[in-house]
Amino acid sequence: MCFAVVGGIKIKISNQVIKAMKHEFTITVYTENHIGLLNRIAIIFSRRKINIESLNTSPSEVEGIHRFTIVINEVEDVVKKLVRQIEKQVEVLKAYYNSNDEIVWQELALYKVSTDKVITDVKVERLLRQYGARAVVIRKDYTVFETSGHREEIDKLTEVLGPLGLIEFVRSARVAIINASNGFYEKLKEFEEEKPGDEIVENEFLDKQDEVFSM
Amino acid sequence: MSSATETMKKEKPAGKETAKAPQGRVKPQTSISGSVAVMEALIAEGVTDFFGYPGGAIMPIYDALYDYMDTLNHILVRHEQGGIHAAQGYARTSGKVGVVFATSGPGATNLVTGLADAQIDSTPLVCITGQVFAHLLGTDAFQETDVINITTPVTKWNFQVTEASEIPTALAKAFYIAKTGRPGPVLIDITKNAQVQKFDYKGYTPCNHVRSYRPKPIVRKEYIQAAAELINKAEKPFVLLGQGVILGKAEKEFKTFIEKAGIPAAWTVLGLSALETDHPLNVGMLGMHGNYGPNVLTNECDVLIAVGMRFDDRVTGRLDKYAKQAKVIHLDIDPAEIDKNVQTTVPVWGDCKETLPMLTALVEKKEHPEWLNKFRKMQVEEEDVVITDELHPKGEIMSMGEVLNILNELTKGDAVIVTDVGQHQMVSCRYAKFNKTRSNVTSGGLGTMGFALPAAIGAKFGAKDRQVVAIIGDGGFQMTLQELGTIMQFDVNVKIIILNNQFLGMVRQWQQLFHDKRYSFVNITSPDFVMVAKGYGIAGKSISKREDLKSALQEMLNHKGSYLLEVMVGKENNVFPMVPQGCGVAEIRLK
Ligand SMILES: Cc1ncc(C[n+]2csc(CCOP(=O)(O)OP(=O)(O)O)c2C)c(N)n1
Ligand SMILES: [Mg+2]
Numbered sequence: 001m002c003f004a005v006v007g008g009i010k011i012k013i014s015n016q017v018i019k020a021m022k023h024e025f026t027i028t029v030y031t032e033n034h035i036g037l038l039n040r041i042a043i044i045f046s047r048r049k050i051n052i053e054s055l056n057t058s059p060s061e062v063e064g065i066h067r068f069t070i071v072i073n074e075v076e077d078v079v080k081k082l083v084r085q086i087e088k089q090v091e092v093l094k095a096y097y098n099s100n101d102e103i104v105w106q107e108l109a110l111y112k113v114s115t116d117k118v119i120t121d122v123k124v125e126r127l128l129r130q131y132g133a134r135a136v137v138i139r140k141d142y143t144v145f146e147t148s149g150h151r152e153e154i155d156k157l158t159e160v161l162g163p164l165g166l167i168e169f170v171r172s173a174r175v176a177i178i179n180a181s182n183g184f185y186e187k188l189k190e191f192e193e194e195k196p197g198d199e200i201v202e203n204e205f206l207d208k209q210d211e212v213f214s215m
Numbered sequence: 216m217s218s219a220t221e222t223m224k225k226e227k228p229a230g231k232e233t234a235k236a237p238q239g240r241v242k243p244q245t246s247i248s249g250s251v252a253v254m255e256a257l258i259a260e261g262v263t264d265f266f267g268y269p270g271g272a273i274m275p276i277y278d279a280l281y282d283y284m285d286t287l288n289h290i291l292v293r294h295e296q297g298g299i300h301a302a303q304g305y306a307r308t309s310g311k312v313g314v315v316f317a318t319s320g321p322g323a324t325n326l327v328t329g330l331a332d333a334q335i336d337s338t339p340l341v342c343i344t345g346q347v348f349a350h351l352l353g354t355d356a357f358q359e360t361d362v363i364n365i366t367t368p369v370t371k372w373n374f375q376v377t378e379a380s381e382i383p384t385a386l387a388k389a390f391y392i393a394k395t396g397r398p399g400p401v402l403i404d405i406t407k408n409a410q411v412q413k414f415d416y417k418g419y420t421p422c423n424h425v426r427s428y429r430p431k432p433i434v435r436k437e438y439i440q441a442a443a444e445l446i447n448k449a450e451k452p453f454v455l456l457g458q459g460v461i462l463g464k465a466e467k468e469f470k471t472f473i474e475k476a477g478i479p480a481a482w483t484v485l486g487l488s489a490l491e492t493d494h495p496l497n498v499g500m501l502g503m504h505g506n507y508g509p510n511v512l513t514n515e516c517d518v519l520i521a522v523g524m525r526f527d528d529r530v531t532g533r534l535d536k537y538a539k540q541a542k543v544i545h546l547d548i549d550p551a552e553i554d555k556n557v558q559t560t561v562p563v564w565g566d567c568k569e570t571l572p573m574l575t576a577l578v579e580k581k582e583h584p585e586w587l588n589k590f591r592k593m594q595v596e597e598e599d600v601v602i603t604d605e606l607h608p609k610g611e612i613m614s615m616g617e618v619l620n621i622l623n624e625l626t627k628g629d630a631v632i633v634t635d636v637g638q639h640q641m642v643s644c645r646y647a648k649f650n651k652t653r654s655n656v657t658s659g660g661l662g663t664m665g666f667a668l669p670a671a672i673g674a675k676f677g678a679k680d681r682q683v684v685a686i687i688g689d690g691g692f693q694m695t696l697q698e699l700g701t702i703m704q705f706d707v708n709v710k711i712i713i714l715n716n717q718f719l720g721m722v723r724q725w726q727q728l729f730h731d732k733r734y735s736f737v738n739i740t741s742p743d744f745v746m747v748a749k750g751y752g753i754a755g756k757s758i759s760k761r762e763d764l765k766s767a768l769q770e771m772l773n774h775k776g777s778y779l780l781e782v783m784v785g786k787e788n789n790v791f792p793m794v795p796q797g798c799g800v801a802e803i804r805l806k
Contacts, residue, residue: 032426032427035375036363036364036367036373036374036375039364039367040367043367043368047368080554081554081555084551084555085551087550087551088549088550088551090371090372090425090427090428091372091427092427093427191429192426194424195433
């Protein structure tokens with residue numbers, strides 16, 4: 001059971017309703033570093049008309065293994081099926097999905113502001129300091145600041161800087177670390193030893209053996 | 216084996232050969248072209264018959280083929296779509312990987328329908344396409360298309376080769392991926408420079424492991440146990456038989472399982488022939504035009520055991536009205552299929568060749584006579600309302616069903632039946648009799664009109680000693696009839712039955728039932744099919760009277776070589792029973 005605040009009133013929401021609601025999920029995919037794989041993964045989403053909110057590819061903790069970090073807004077059931085479809089691709093080793101409370105995540109943003117403005121308008125300077133922005137480049141005509149954090153913080157700064165002479169803004173894709181993960185080294189060994197997968201198909205009924213198996 | 220290969224064998228230094236596959240005629244450590252490496256790979260993979268169509272970007276490969284014509288039987292089709300459907304038919308009857316060649320650009324794009332078909336029906340294929348020179352990629356060169364990206368959604372795996380030395384490993388991987396796990400089509404795109412380039416050949420080593428790819432999982436014993444427990448307690452268990460049983464070559468294991476547990480089984484369209492039609496536990500076909508009992512009783516069984524099938528919407532009808540009362544056991548090799556459409560109670564993820572015997576060992580020997588009787592009773596009902604009239608119509612006009620009925624009588628169920636898409640397909644699937652597995656070749660998941668004629672050609676090469684009968688609609692036949700040219704040139708002994716209702720019948724049926732009989736562009740005219748066949752040197756006949764049916768079918772079957780028989784059937788006959796779209800399986804209509 002969970003609670004939500006709607007119009008100032010706290011209401012109870014059942015788990016079923018939560019399951020049926022769209023949430024932000026982060027999908028982490030360990031892959032071979034192959035040309036064409038990005039497309040293979042991307043079309044799994046576009047085929048189902050699901051928008052990718054953010055996508056990052058990078059090396060992973062294991063040499064030669066690539067890591068995709070994909071953020072989407074969806075109901076959990078759909079995410080689970082998507083992850084299985086991703087994992088089915090020949091060059092994908094493993095895919096995981098996590099809700100925001102299961103990961104540590106950051107996004108990075110760059111802001112180009114007129115240097116004049118920064119010098120003359122105290123408000124700008126105060127804002128940048130308040131949001132922990134760091135100057136990356138300072139030139140006579142403009143200054144580039146960088147900040148990292150959660151989406152909301154970055155969006156907030158962008159919003160307030162907008163009317164104060166924001167020349168250019170860009171935000172990176174999300175990168176995320178899974179709290180419960182021990183890294184991919186062990187898993188990779190399994191793959192290299194040509195072991196068939198011993199993953200369990202998660203199944204809600206098998207935990208409730210007594211209810212299901214007595215007929 | 217050719218004498219050249221024989222000599223090669225003798226010359227091999229004894230005991231030094233490590234590669235398991237038979238090697239072709241080229242010794243390792245010689246310098247060969249990429250194209251010759253393709254030929255060597257085909258031989259090593261045991262390819263005998265394959266299909267294709269040449270063109271500019273694949274010419275070096277065809278040039279290499281010129282020297283291999285005695286070992287590799289290439290069949291020149293009339294259209295690349297025909298080539299890939301033939302490769303599909305070949306794979307379906309032979310259980311081997313189907314192979315097709317095509318050139319770049321239009322040659323490759325002509326493969327797309329077949330790739331989509333093979334992808335959705337899990338057919339193992341290796342397609343080799345030529346591509347422009349690597350240095351021209353992305354320049355809009357003549358006949359350049361982005362084949363890799365066009366085919367990504369419709370292939371299990373694809374890969375572009377730009378260096379000759381990559382060819383042996385790329386092809387080894389292609390064959391391995393195509394045929395293992397849940398099979399599927401693989402496409403290898405080879406740039407022209409890689410075809411002509413020479414490299415130091417190291418011999419061909421077949422692939423048996425790809426790091427990131429797990430064809431099958433470890434079977435979880437606890438799930439088998441849970442499944443067995445459910446089955447042992449069940450009073451009305453029901454088995455759904457899918458193509459996975461055929462693909463897993465587990466027909467025997469399947470039969471042992473249902474016989475021990477005494478469970479009635481119904482097949483999907485692609486599961487057809489995995490069990491003999493006359494088996495006492497075979498209760499018929501599932502789905503939109505399936506049998507009455509299996510559909511209605513899906514919503515009455517207490518345990519539903521799905522083996523190698525994927526709960527396609529044509530099988531389930533409306534999902535929220537599908538088997539809600541049942542506990543579901545799903546045996547599948549593909550984890551992505553589990554819970555995809557129907558929520559499983561016990562997922563038995565694995566190769567059914569392994570999981571079925573494990574399950575059989577744990578289930579109690581049982582019979583469910585009352586439950587089985589329910590199916591039989593509903594069958595009688597279906598016979599009264601639908602089947603008897605379809606197989607023995609009272610009017611003058613012939614029905615599709617009676618053609619099938621006489622055909623069964625004459626072939627005794629020993630023929631390979633290849634069907635196209637439409638009413639004739641559903642009638643054939645409903646009434647064709649099968650004694651032997653791999654006897655049903657049809658486009659199930661994609662429903663590709665034009666599939667049957669080329670697929671029948673491939674089916675014949677995949678089962679050379681069997682009678683192959685293609686049953687095709689007047690509409691679908693006109694989609695790929697140019698393959699009569701292939702039949703002519705290569706003397707392919709296939710029998711073609713056109714069930715001519717002078718309509719795009721299946722669409723017409725829907726327009727009649729759901730669109731107030733507003734027949735919008737379903738009235739299709741046809742050429743004189745017998746004359747067309749004659750033009751290709753193929754014997755044929757057209758009949759419209761019942762008294763000619765049996766003798767005409769007999770003549771067709773007895774004829775040496777290919778034969779086309781057109782049977783004029785009722786114009787506005789409908790296929791029943793039918794689960795209307797948007798309805799639950801129990802709402803199946805008998806008329
Ligand atoms: C390539 C393709 N185009 C269109 C369709 C839609 N379609 C399904 S059945 C059918 C009618 C088939 O007519 P015919 O071949 O005469 O067979 P019949 O139903 O009359 O037996 C059509 C147009 C299809 N399945 N495939
Ligand atoms: Mg027709």
